[in-house]
Amino acid sequence: xxxxxxxxxxxxxxxxxxxxxxxxxxxxxxxxxxxxxxxxxxxxxxxxxxxxxxxxxxxxxxxxxxxxxxxxxxxxxxxxxxxxxxxxxxxxxxxxxxxxxxxxxxxxxxxxxxxxxxxxxxxxxxxxxxxxxxxxxxxxxxxxxxxxxxxxxxxxxxxxxxxxxxxxxxxxxxxxxxxxxxxxxxxxxxxxxxxxxxxxxxxxxxxxxxxxxxxxxxxxxxxxxxxxxxxxxxxxxxxxxxxxxxxxxxxxxxxxxxxxxxxxxxxxxxxxxxxxxxxxxxxxxxxxxxxxxxxxxxxxxxxxxxxxx
Amino acid sequence: xxxxxxxxxxxxxxxxxxxxxxxxxxxxxxxxxxxxxxxxxxxxxxxxxxxxxxxxxxxxxxxxxxxxxxxxxxxxxxxxxxxxxxxxxxxxxxxxxxxxxxxxxxxxxxxxxxxxxxxxxxxxxxxxxxxxxxxxxxxxxxxxxxxxxxxxxxxxxxxxxxxxxxxxxxxxxxxxxxxxxxxxxxxxxxxxxxxxxxxxxxxxxxxxxxxxxxxxxxxxxxxxxxxxxxxxxxxxxxxxxxxxxxxxxxxxxxxxxxxxxxxxxxxxxxxxxxxxxxxxxxxxxxxxxxxxxxxxxxxxxxxxxxxxxxxxxxxxxxxxxxxxxxxxxxxxxxxxxxxxxxxxxxxxxxxxxxxxxxxxxxxxxxxxxxxxxxxxxxxxxxxxxxxxxxxxxxxxxxxxxxxxxxxxxxxxxxxxxxxxxxxxxxxxxxxxxxxxxxxxxxxxxxxxxxxxxx
Numbered sequence: 031x032x033x034x035x036x037x038x039x040x041x042x043x044x045x046x047x048x049x050x051x052x053x054x055x056x057x058x059x060x061x062x063x064x065x066x067x068x069x070x071x072x073x074x075x076x077x078x079x080x081x082x083x084x085x086x087x088x089x090x091x092x093x094x095x096x097x098x099x100x101x102x103x104x105x106x107x108x109x110x111x112x113x114x115x116x117x118x119x120x121x122x123x124x125x126x127x128x129x130x131x132x133x134x135x136x137x138x139x140x141x142x143x144x145x146x147x148x149x150x151x152x153x154x155x156x157x158x159x160x161x162x163x164x165x166x167x168x169x170x171x172x173x174x175x176x177x178x179x180x181x182x183x184x185x186x187x188x189x190x191x192x193x194x195x196x197x198x199x200x201x202x203x204x205x206x207x208x209x210x211x212x213x214x215x216x217x218x219x220x221x222x223x224x225x226x227x228x229x230x231x232x233x234x235x236x237x238x239x240x241x242x243x244x245x246x247x248x249x250x251x252x253x254x255x256x257x258x259x260x261x262x263x264x265x266x267x268x269x270x271x272x273x274x275x276x277x278x279x280x281x282x283x284x285x286x287x288x289x290x291x292x293x294x295x296x297x298x299x300x301x302x303x304x305x306x307x308x309x310x311x312x313x314x315x316x317x318x319x320x321x322x323x324x325x326x327x328x329x330x331x332x333x334x335x336x337x338x339x
Numbered sequence: 340x341x342x343x344x345x346x347x348x349x350x351x352x353x354x355x356x357x358x359x360x361x362x363x364x365x366x367x368x369x370x371x372x373x374x375x376x377x378x379x380x381x382x383x384x385x386x387x388x389x390x391x392x393x394x395x396x397x398x399x400x401x402x403x404x405x406x407x408x409x410x411x412x413x414x415x416x417x418x419x420x421x422x423x424x425x426x427x428x429x430x431x432x433x434x435x436x437x438x439x440x441x442x443x444x445x446x447x448x449x450x451x452x453x454x455x456x457x458x459x460x461x462x463x464x465x466x467x468x469x470x471x472x473x474x475x476x477x478x479x480x481x482x483x484x485x486x487x488x489x490x491x492x493x494x495x496x497x498x499x500x501x502x503x504x505x506x507x508x509x510x511x512x513x514x515x516x517x518x519x520x521x522x523x524x525x526x527x528x529x530x531x532x533x534x535x536x537x538x539x540x541x542x543x544x545x546x547x548x549x550x551x552x553x554x555x556x557x558x559x560x561x562x563x564x565x566x567x568x569x570x571x572x573x574x575x576x577x578x579x580x581x582x583x584x585x586x587x588x589x590x591x592x593x594x595x596x597x598x599x600x601x602x603x604x605x606x607x608x609x610x611x612x613x614x615x616x617x618x619x620x621x622x623x624x625x626x627x628x629x630x631x632x633x634x635x636x637x638x639x640x641x642x643x644x645x646x647x648x649x650x651x652x653x654x655x656x657x658x659x660x661x662x663x664x665x666x667x668x669x670x671x672x673x674x675x676x677x678x679x680x681x682x683x684x685x686x687x688x689x690x691x692x693x694x695x696x697x698x699x700x701x702x703x704x705x706x707x708x709x710x711x712x713x714x715x716x717x718x719x720x721x722x723x724x725x726x727x728x729x730x731x732x733x734x735x736x737x738x739x740x741x742x743x744x745x746x747x748x749x750x751x752x753x754x755x756x757x758x759x760x761x762x763x764x765x766x767x768x769x770x771x772x773x774x775x776x777x778x779x780x781x782x783x784x785x786x787x788x789x790x791x792x793x
Binding site for chain 1: 429432433436437440458462546547548549603604605606607608609740741744745748749750752753756758759774775777778779780
């Protein structure tokens with residue numbers, strides 16, 4: 031749109047430019063319209079219903095009552111705390127994905143195969159991952175059996191049955207599944223970087239670490255930030271499937287893996303408190319909105335950086 | 340960027356404004372079906388009934404029986420077509436809630452008894468079966484009054500009896516280790532000590548999916564109460580779950596953990612997975628669903644090798660040493676367009692031929708006192724059916740389902756892991772109950788009314 035306005039301003043009479051611009055807008059609206067209608071129906075209607083229910087109880091307006099109950103519910107605090115703890119997986123994901131992407135970029139033989147292997151978990155359905163890993167990680171499952179067979183008995187834990195480590199096991203599974211996405215993103219960016227810079231650095235005597243620390247990393251801040259925000263959104267509002275499948279919808283053992291989405295689900299469909307579920311969902315929506323705004327801000331920054339280049 | 344933020348803010352404001360202006364759909368109240376109580380199909384027009392049920396996972400053969408029953412009913416009533424859909428254990432309640440919210444075409448729904456039938460009734464999602472069937476018919480249905488009645492109405496029609504829950508004992512395995520079937524709690528703990536010292540699991544269970552926690556609550560917790568009324572009193576706040584009669588079972592559970600009675604991976608095994616240890620001869624005992632117990636015993640070696648007992652008694656309370664009786668049920672949903680036809684089909688399922696066919700195909704007890712018990716000769720079935728007609732309440736069915744999952748399931752996992760004591764578990768159960776009285780604003784009145792019906 032900026033480009034159109036600039037060209038119009040340079041070469042055409044103002045009235046003709048306005049007409050063309052208006053025609054262009056109608057044209058765009060015609061194309062965007064159907065999708066907008068669907069979006070409004072799916073999202074705006076759902077949002078209206080959500081906000082409506084969050085302020086009502088059995089059809090009666092109750093003001094902030096539902097929010098007061100949810101925000102003072104110890105289980106909601108526990109669920110939110112678990113989401114926050116899962117956010118610690120984001121730096122792990124970034125470091126791991128970056129390291130693997132750099133290694134892959136440097137790998138000459140078999141790099142396509144390695145890329146496939148790393149990306150494979152990302153395309154697996156969460157249900158499959160949850161069921162398979164849920165079985166592998168039982169106390170007497172294949173993972174611990176393998177550890178015991180090689181003499182690492184001390185490492186064989188009740189990964190999903192011990193409340194002290196169950197959330198971190200869940201985090202590990204999420205990292206294993208999500209890291210492939212980061213590797214592909216980072217690798218694409220690394221391969222688009224100009225080779226001349228690296229050649230010049232090599233001539234100046236820079237080694238592996240120096241090159242990637244001083245050349246690769248500074249040029250990847252945009253894509254790293256994008257990945258960080260995307261994964262933060264995953265950890266805050268997209269881990270329900272993992273928890274539901276791997277703990278049979280319990281968030282156990284005890285409350286050790288209850289997350290906000292599971293809290294909302296249980297409130298709505300197990301506890302029959304649809305209005306409290308709506309209030310909790312509004313809180314989660316607000317938290318996610320903060321991340322979404324950060325996401326748009328970073329996306330715009332990255333685009334401006336690309337245009338600037 | 341500002342535009343993006345402005346647009347997002349506008350969307351939020353618009354949503355709030357619309358929310359404020361929206362009249363809302365309000366709550367659904369139970370459709371007031373005219374109490375016909377006749378149970379004969381009223382329509383000669385083509386009618387399609389949709390039935391959602393749980394399948395035959397605890398009563399193998401139930402699917403075959405239902406298919407035959409539907410075929411027979413459709414032959415007798417050519418204008419009626421019955422479609423059935425299956426639900427999983429985890430999906431049974433949420434899918435019904437979703438169907439009720441969306442008013443998905445549905446006529447007959449499977450419910451577990453007690454609170455699992457009461458709750459949808461309170462939510463207005465069931466038409467009381469007592470409005471649709473004659474009282475003298477319902478009087479024959481096992482456990483209908485004890486579990487499924489509310490203020491003079493009966494919500495659902497019991498289908499088959501679930502003796503809840505028998506303990507199966509491998510006598511051979513015990514004998515090989517110089518042991519006999521434990522007669523009481525002290526015997527049971529000694530059995531655990533002996534077997535665990537030899538690396539053998541005494542009793543197999545899985546609590547990862549939670550359900551077994553509810554079973555343990557009932558078979559251990561019932562031993563120190565005199566009736567379900569005590570539990571209902573604790574729910575409404577007239578007693579506490581930390582009172583000795585309601586809390587001591589947690590200590591017994593802790594003892595079983597300390598004596599290494601259970602398989603060491605109980606927290607990472609699901610209920611049905613863990614029971615396989617017993618079938619495989621790797622555990623001396625397990626707890627099974629009542630209707631499935633005869634099949635289970637057969638798979639594990641038959642009556643010569645397997646004995647059915649109640650959970651060893653740790654108390655001398657009136658319910659100690661007994662197996663509770665609960666009935667799985669079918670109900671007519673409140674938004675059904677064919678309530679009379681649905682009720683007539685449920686009544687057909689209680690006809691003499693169908694009761695006999697149920698027993699023949701599943702080997703379990705139909706929930707109807709017109710079934711001829713004298714024909715049962717198998718010792719395991721005889722023992723189970725005797726318990727099943729004893730009218731002993733199944734405690735899990737008398738607490739809020741939320742308390743079951745938020746306190747019982749959860750704390751059983753923690754006590755069996757050894758990360759929590761029995762006293763801590765009881766305190767948490769009481770705390771969860773107090774929390775639920777806040778989050779479920781109708782709970783106290785619903786449970787008070789229910790208690791007055793008992």
